[in-house]
Amino acid sequence: MIHKNKEFELTIIVPVFNEEDNMQRVQEEFTAYFASSKYKSKVLFVNDGSSDGSQKMIEDICKDSDHFFYLELNKNHGLSAAIKAGFDNTTTPFVGYIDSDLQTTPFDFDLLMEHRHEFALVTGIRQNRKDTFVKNMSSKIANGFRRYMTKDTAEDTGCPLKVIKTEYAKQMPFFTGMHRFIPALIMLQKGEIKQIPVRHFPRIAGEAKYHLFNRLVGPFKDCFAYRWMKKRYIDYEIISRN
Template structure:
C-alpha cells in the first residue's frame, strides 16, 4: 500500500518536445510502481509552438495520474516549474526535464533521503553533454559555490525532490531553478546532493545558449549573494501570544 494518495507531484516542464512526449509514461512506469508514494505527473506546456500540447493531452486522457497546465506563450523554465509548485496539492514536489537525460527511476534514490532532508537534488555523473556545455556548466557551478557556499556541485541538475512548503517560500525570479539548493539553505533547511545517471539527448534540442547558460546565471549569483549578505536573523526569547488548536497542512 502506498504511503498516501498522491503524495508527490513530479513537474515536467515542456517546450517544443513533441517528439519525446510519448516516451514519458513508459520511462516513468518503473518509478511509479516502485515509489512509496502515489505519484502524480504534472506536465507544464511552456507555450510550445509545435504539437507538444496535442501530445500532452493524449497522455492526460490516457492516465488519471497525468495532469497538465498550458501557458498561452513561452515564459521560461523557472515560470513553468513555479506554476507547477503553485498548483500541486502534495506535501512533496519533484522536477525532471522532459528530454529524459536523467532517469525517473533515480527519484527512488532521492526519496530514500527525504525523511531527513527538505530538498534532495541529483548530481549528474558522467554527463553526456557537449564539451562546451559541460565546461560552461562546470564554471558556473564553481562560481556559484564560491559566492554562495551552498556545497552543491551540480545545482542545475534537472532531478530534484523538495517539500512543497519550502518551494513556495522561495522568491520567484527568472533563472531561480538553478538556485533551489541555495534558496532552501537561506530558509535554514537541510539539503543533500545524490549521484544520478545522465544520458544523451535523444529527441528535441537544447533551449539554452551561452547567455542563459553562463552569463545570466553569473548575474543571478551575484544578486543572490547580495540577498544572503543582507539577511536579518533574530531569535525570540519569549512571547505572550495565545495559540489556538488548529490542524495545519503543509
C-alpha cells in the same frame, strides 16, 4: 473510468517547451516508473508556451491516466516561471522536478525519496555526464562561480532531478533564473540538503534550449541578483500567538 482524485505523496513537475519529439517517451518512462515504484507519485506537466504539438500530446497523455496532470501557461515565460507554477499548484507533501528531455531518469526518484523526511531538499549529482565538451565546461565554470557567490555547497545545482518538501518549495523567492539556485534558496530557509549520485543519459530527441551564451552569461548575472535578494530576504519565525 479514470479517477483523478487519488492520494499521492509526490508531485513531479515536468516543464515542457517544444518537446513534442520527447513526449511519447516521457509517457512510457513514467508509466513504467509508476508501475515499479513503491512511492505514490504523479506528473504535473507545465507547458511553458510551446508552439509545436506538445500541448495536444500532453492532453492525450493526461486523459488516459490518473497519474498525469497538466498546466498550460499563456506564453513562454521561461524555466523558472514554469517550475514556480508547478510548485504553486502542488498539493502533495513532496514535490519533484525533472526535465522533459529525460537525460535523467524518473527511476532515480526512488533514490532521492529514501531521504525525503530528513532533508528539505534531496538533489541529484549527475554521474558520467553525456553532454558535449562545451556544455560540460560551461556548466563547470558556472557552477564554480555560483558556489563562490552563494556558498550553497551544491556540487551540481543544474541537475534536473530534485525532491523538495513542498512547504519549502512554496516559500522560495523566485524570479527569472532562480531555478539555478534552488539549493541556496532552501538554505536561506535553514533547510538542510542532501546530494545523491544519479545516472545521466544523452539527449535522444528534441533540441537543447541552452547554448554557451546563456549557460555562462545568464548564471553570472543571476548570481548578483541572488546576492542582492539574499541581503533583503525576509525571514521570521512566530513563537507565540493567541
